Amino acid sequence: MISSDYVLELCNVFYSGQVEPGSCVQRVIGNIKTGVILKDVSMVVHSGEVLAVLGSKGSGKKALLDVISRRAQGPVRGQILLNNHPMSMCLFQQRCAYVTHKCDLLPGLTVEQTLYYTPTKVSGYTKRSKVKQVMADLALSQVSNRCTEDLTHSEYRRLMIGVQLIKDPVVLLLDEPTWDLDPLNTYLVVSILSNAAKKYGTAVVLTMEKPRSDVFPFLERVLYLCLGDVVYTGGTRQMLEYFNAIGFPCPQLENPLMYYLCLSTVDRRSRERFMESNHQIAALVDKFKIEGGVFRKGSTITGLSHNIEHGMHTNKIPLLIGKPGLFSTGWNIYMRLLIATLSFKRAGFRQIFLRLFLLPVFFFMLWIFYREMKDLQHTFISRSGLILNCLAGVYFVGIINTILMYPTYRTRYFQESQEGLYGGTLFLLTYNLVSIPFSFLTTLAASAIVYSLVGSFDSSMEYFYFSLVLWACYIFTEQQTMAILMIVKDNFTAAIASIYITAVCITLSSGILRSIKGLQDWLYYLTFATQVRYASAFLNRKVFTNPLLNQALPFDLRQNCTNMNLVDASLLSGVSNPYCRYANGLAFLTERYSRDPTDVIFSGILEEDLNIGVTFAFALGMIVFNMFMYLVPLPAFVKAKFRE
Known part of the structure; x- marks a missing residue:
């Protein structure tokens, strides 16, 4: 059940930054190669929804998360709004959370201690209750007394998520949370995120490079990126209708997430395939700009879109809540x-x-x-x-x-x-x-x-x-x-x-x-x-x-x-x-x-x-x-x- 109505919206976002690693000397003198990483990106995600950002390596998935979290090192144009309020660094730090791809938790601390000693505004009995609840939601209760260095790869990833969930964020960003996990644990992590989104009313945005078909039911929205361009963004189920309407139906017994990811990826196996796929993706990007508005704005949660359109929730829900003492x-x-x-x-x-x-x-x-x-x-x-x-x-x-x-x-x-x-x-x-x-x-x-x-x-x-x-x-x-x-x-x-x-x-x-x-x-x-x-x-x-x-x-x-x-x-x-x-x-x-x-x-x-x-x-x-x-x-x- 969604406790509050929040909406995160990106409108025509452009981002320019470093497109390839530079040496220390190049960074000092400013002689590094830069370019446009995100090009006219627009998307919407509501409370209780899980949005998956899909794309091959170098498509701009992590850059998108950095832009939303205000960590991007470079000029950003466009609007990033939370409940129609501009997303500032202060607003993101107080109401949102970001689970990076790599997180170094302190060795010697147990799972429960790691969660309890994360700085938050609540303390005492309330915080202990919250810790136990988060451990139960992330299937970590049975390893609560195990040290962080003794956790499995999946348990460590879930603890990284728990460290952010303990802060009660309204928007949760995750960079490749299923990377290098086996199929069972991939399913477990995505299903846990989906349940947490529904339970806490959190808008979840995660990146994935190789989506599996069994996580399809847990994704309310999807965003396909290719070299910074939006190929499609909107409801996951509406995605099938859209691509079918423009002449790219998903074959039977195919994983639709992976099929359309391949469709949105430049084929570099030969020069001819590169040119052909590049022209096809450019056509898909232009096509979505013309016909994709209805899919981008559509909400998958009944009754929520009406409130969003009329801005009813923006005056009811306080955004800034202050930092821990x-x-x-x-x-x-x-x-x-x-x-x-x-x-x-x-x-x-x-x-x-x-x-x-x-x-x-x-x-x-x-x-x-x-x-x-x-x-x-x-x-x-x-x-x-x-x-x-x-x-x-x-x-x-x-x-x-x-x-x-x-x-x-x-x-x-x-x-x-x-x-x-x-x-x-x-x-x-x-x-x-x-x-x-x-x-x-x-x-x-x-x-x-x-x-x-x-x-x-x-x-x-x-x-x-x-x-x-x-x-x-x-x-x-x-x-x-x-x-x-x-x-x-x-x-x-x-x-x-x-x-x-x-x-x-x-x-x-x-x-x-x-x-x-x-x-x-x-x-x-x-x-x-x-x-x-x-x-x-x-x-x-x-x-x-x-x-x-x-x-x-x-x-x-x-x-x-x-x-x-x-x-x-x-x-x-x-x-x-x-x-x-x-x-x-x-x-x-x-x-x-x-x-x-x-x-x-x-x-x-x-x-x-x-x-x-x-x-x-x-x-x-x-x-x-x-x-x-x-x-x-x-x-x-x-x-x-x-x-x-």
């Missing part, structure tokens, strides 16, 4: 991220391992490798290597975790942002509220493993500061990788870029792989703009000002360095024992950081409060920078990469 939307996003992370399923265990255990496992391997360090001259190099590995481990594990986990949520964000559900700032805020506490716990645990090698547990604050610096490094590289992933779709490319940037910063600014004092002036001053300089200086000070290293360490068990001056590092060159290079930890720091051998204080380079403050400032600055970047409109060629 900001707090409600943020809470839904946060909860589904948290539940997906803490899920007792394969995806959840994977995320828990990456977020909590990967970094401690790496630091445990460092502990095994460095635990036999002796208090000899070589310990200066060994401890320096330990600091380098701690920094590199935190940075690179942060990159790995982000590359393996963030893209799934990023893709879902890009898909939902097109629906107008929320913006990038809210998405980043909720993601960080989930990610940052986990990163704090994992760096705290990892630091506890190696801290006994670099300091003493006598002071809990020293250990806490040591953990905080590593945590800030983790946050910074995580945010850096997220910024790259905002414009780079390929995960591997983004990982390589982030690793390269981090490796260069560690090499130049840490003072471990190369002494800072040996850098050219422009490189030296450039290091001040990197986080690793301050983090490394803080960690080196903590390690090499340890009382254990504030003495002349022997070269080995037989040779000592007691004759070395422990105060003035400038006397190192006159040491009588050539095997003892460093008088103490301060001498080692002087060699790595001081550009002036007489400057023992290093001009504040090793100032503890400054280094920890600037290290955290870089991390917080990167978080703010990412949120700002998600507010700035991206170029069209960048957004196009994430459109599907």
